[in-house]
Amino acid sequence: MKVFSSIISTILSFFIIFTISLLICLNVLDNKLMDKEYVLSKMYELKIYDQISSEVESGFEKYIYQSGLPEEIIKGLFTEEMIKNDVNSLINCLYDGTEITLSDEILRNTLDARIQEYLASQNKTSDKELQNNIKKFEDLIVEEYKKNVNVSTTLYTKGFGILEKIREVRNGLGNWPIIILVVLIVVLVLLNIKDLLVALNFLAISSLSLGVVLKLGVSLIFKNIDFDNLLIFAKSLSNLISGIAKENLYLLSDNGNLFIFCGIVGIVVSAILRSSNNQKPKRRFANSKKEEE
Amino acid sequence: MKSKILKTIKAAIISLIVAFLFVTVICFIFKLVAKEKFDMAMDLIEIVTVNNPVQAAEPILENNILINYPTYGSKYATIKIDSIGVDLPVYYGANYTVLKSGIAHDDKSYFPGEGGSVILAGHNFKTFLAELPNAKIGDKIILETSYGTFTYDIYNTKIVKETAVDEVPVQKEKEILMLYTCWPINNIGHASERYVVYANLVKE
Numbered sequence: 401m402k403v404f405s406s407i408i409s410t411i412l413s414f415f416i417i418f419t420i421s422l423l424i425c426l427n428v429l430d431n432k433l434m435d436k437e438y439v440l441s442k443m444y445e446l447k448i449y450d451q452i453s454s455e456v457e458s459g460f461e462k463y464i465y466q467s468g469l470p471e472e473i474i475k476g477l478f479t480e481e482m483i484k485n486d487v488n489s490l491i492n493c494l495y496d497g498t499e500i501t502l503s504d505e506i507l508r509n510t511l512d513a514r515i516q517e518y519l520a521s522q523n524k525t526s527d528k529e530l531q532n533n534i535k536k537f538e539d540l541i542v543e544e545y546k547k548n549v550n551v552s553t554t555l556y557t558k559g560f561g562i563l564e565k566i567r568e569v570r571n572g573l574g575n576w577p578i579i580i581l582v583v584l585i586v587v588l589v590l591l592n593i594k595d596l597l598v599a600l601n602f603l604a605i606s607s608l609s610l611g612v613v614l615k616l617g618v619s620l621i622f623k624n625i626d627f628d629n630l631l632i633f634a635k636s637l638s639n640l641i642s643g644i645a646k647e648n649l650y651l652l653s654d655n656g657n658l659f660i661f662c663g664i665v666g667i668v669v670s671a672i673l674r675s676s677n678n679q680k681p682k683r684r685f686a687n688s689k690k691e692e693e
Numbered sequence: 694m695k696s697k698i699l700k701t702i703k704a705a706i707i708s709l710i711v712a713f714l715f716v717t718v719i720c721f722i723f724k725l726v727a728k729e730k731f732d733m734a735m736d737l738i739e740i741v742t743v744n745n746p747v748q749a750a751e752p753i754l755e756n757n758i759l760i761n762y763p764t765y766g767s768k769y770a771t772i773k774i775d776s777i778g779v780d781l782p783v784y785y786g787a788n789y790t791v792l793k794s795g796i797a798h799d800d801k802s803y804f805p806g807e808g809g810s811v812i813l814a815g816h817n818f819k820t821f822l823a824e825l826p827n828a829k830i831g832d833k834i835i836l837e838t839s840y841g842t843f844t845y846d847i848y849n850t851k852i853v854k855e856t857a858v859d860e861v862p863v864q865k866e867k868e869i870l871m872l873y874t875c876w877p878i879n880n881i882g883h884a885s886e887r888y889v890v891y892a893n894l895v896k897e
Contacts, residue, residue, distance in 0.1 A: 414715065462789040465816050466875045466884050515882075524881065533882030540883060605708050609715035616716070624735045629743045638741075663712065671704035675697050 405591050409598065412588045413606040419581040420610055424655060426577060428648050429570060434563065436495040439644070440488065446643045449484050451636035452549055456483070459544040467537050473514050478507055478545065486549045493556045495563065500556065502549075504542050511538050550637055597670045597677065604666025611659030618653045754840045757808045765800065770838040772796050772813065772872075777824035783813060783836065792816055796872075802863050805836045805843040806897060809865035813872045817884075822874035826850070826888055834870060834892050845870045845892035852876050855885050868894040 432438050443449065460474040467473075482503040492498045515534055519526055526534075585603070592599040627642035723731075752769065753760045763769035763785040770783035787797035796815040803809030815822040834845040853860040861871045870892040875884035 410711070414718070417715065417719065458789075461793065463883070465789075465793065465818070466880075468817075468879060468881045468884075519881070530881060533880065533885070536883035536885065601704075601708055605712045605715065608709075608712040609719065612712070612716045613719050616720070625738050626742050630738070630741055631743045632741050667705050667708040667712075668701075671701045671708065674704055675700035 409588055409591055409602045412584050412591070413602045413609075416581065416584050416588070416603070416606045417610045417613070419577055419584060420606070421613070422577050423581065424614075424652065426570065426573065428651070429566070432644065432648055434495075434567065434570070436491060439491060439495075439640075442644055442647075443487070443491075443640060446639055448636050448640050449480060449487060451639060452487060452634075453478075453480055453483050455634055455636055456545055456548040459548050460541055463537060463540050463544065469515065469518060469537075473511070473518060474541070477510055477514075477541075478503070482506065483549065490550065490556060494559045497560050497564075502546065504546060507545055508538055508542050511541055548634060550633055595674075595677075597674045600666055601670040601674070604663050604670060606663075607659045607666060608663025611656045611661075611663055614652050614656030614659065618649050618656065621649060752804070752838070752840050754804075754806045757806065759804045759807055759840070762804075766791055768795070769798070770805065770836050773835040773837070774825075774828055774832060775835075776832040777828050779822065779824065781815065781821065787814055796821075799861075802871075803865065803868075805838060805868075805870075805894075806841055807865075808868050810861070810863045811836075811868065811870045812861050812863070813870065815872070815874050817874040817876070817878045817880075817888075822872075823878050825872070825874050825890060826876075826878060828890055833895075834872065834890075836870070841897060843894060844896035846895045847890055847892045849891040851889045851891070853887050853889055855887055857887075861889060870894070 456478065457474075460477070464471055464474050486502050489498075489501050493500045512534075515538075516526075519530075524530070588602060589596065589599045592602070625645075627646055630638040630642050632638045632641060751761060752763055765786040766788065767785055768782045769785050771780065772783050773780050782795035783798055784791040784795055785798050785800065787799045791797045792815065796813050798804075799812035799814065802812035805811050817823050817825075828847055828850070830847050830849070832847045834847065836843045836845070851860060861873065871889055872892070873887045873889040876886040876888040877884070878888075
């Protein structure tokens with residue numbers, strides 16, 4: 401019976417590890433990755449808007465040097481507010497499926513006005529070919545702007561689709577992981593009701609194993625991924641992704657430390673208490689022997 | 694007391710062994726179920742990871758093959774066209790940062806001395822290649838590198854569409870230097886044509 405209960409307790413502990421792991425993942429998903437406000441706050445914190453502004457500006461330089469136009473034409477062509485609005489519009493599209501609204505027309509109109517003003521100041525006559533070249537130049541500048549604020553309607557629509565699927569799976573799971581965890585712990589306790597220290601010991605072992613697994617997983621990811629040198633579409637987007645990933649991995653690592661600590665304390669406490677409990681009957685037996693004599 | 698301590702230690706060690714076994718089993722399950730997908734994901738991430746450039750050793754030319762390519766984006770030569778007063782640095786790689794600083798060497802083309810197409814490009818600024826259309830057939834173009842000096846003779850010039858890549862072909866039958874800039878020189882707006890100068894290697 402004791403062997404049977406030990407085997408069942410071991411299996412239950414194993415499932416407890418998986419259930420807690422699942423709960424940790426769901427927690428990260430709910431409070432971090434699926435939370436639009438969290439992503440926006442990280443964008444402010446990691447200064448992503450500033451980085452995008454610099455990327456847009458250096459992107460414009462590609463075309464200004466071959467355009468024959470003075471550099472001042474592209475200086476201050478967009479405001480940081482425009483970048484913020486456009487990027488936030490994309491984030492809204494990604495999380496809420498709302499339509500993307502961009503300031504590209506404002507950009508085009510400002511650029512065109514500046515070019516026309518420059519041509520007038522240089523007394524250049526605007527023929528059809530020149531207008532064509534200017535139109536092409538403006539198209540390239542607007543495309544560069546869009547590219548740097550990471551506009552790809554397909555990308556965002558796909559991203560929204562993926563997030564929707566994740567949401568569906570998450571909603572389908574509901575509170576079941578917590579219920580399952582509680583049930584597993586209750587069954588483990590009931591199974592060892594005669595000696596609750598055994599249940600405590602199994603819980604401590606689960607906690608320690610989970611902590612070690614978390615730490616190993618995080619180390620494995622950090623060993624294999626060079627977060628500082630990731631380049632996904634643009635440096636700003638890569639910085640956002642690596643910033644969020646690193647923060648959550650550190651969080652998992654901290655959770656791992658906590659679980660390891662709890663596990664070790666639990667193991668030591670249960671070992672001390674169990675060994676002192678095991679000695680009590682012997683003492684009683686010795687006393688009763690004396691009494692008999 | 695001693696046996697109590699021993700029992701405590703024994704119980705703790707057994708628990709630690711069980712925890713270790715748990716971790717081993719979990720790692721084994723991970724390997725069995727997700728190892729392949731994890732490796733695939735890591736390979737994908739490797740693709741989007743930029744490796745920090747390693748300082749390349751000095752280039753050496755041996756039997757028309759350049760050993761030790763320069764680091765991408767680094768200056769490796771100087772171009773001189775005395776007839777139009779050009780004396781500019783040449784950088785390996787044709788990105789926009791390089792084009793701001795000097796002449797860019799198309800990284801898909803060969804290096805001077807390798808016996809193939811050497812494709813160079815530069816902006817049509819006054820201080821860069823604005824005078825290139827004034828270079829005449831027979832004018833000399835000199836490329837000074839750390840591994841040798843190469844002299845080319847201009848034999849042709851052409852105005853081509855920006856999309857006409859076959860006008861600046863990469864080949865390894867004959868060493869030809871192709872140097873181009875945006876055309877027209879005083880263009881305003883997007884320049885959709887290129888002014889190309891073709892030159893043969895005459896002295897190595």
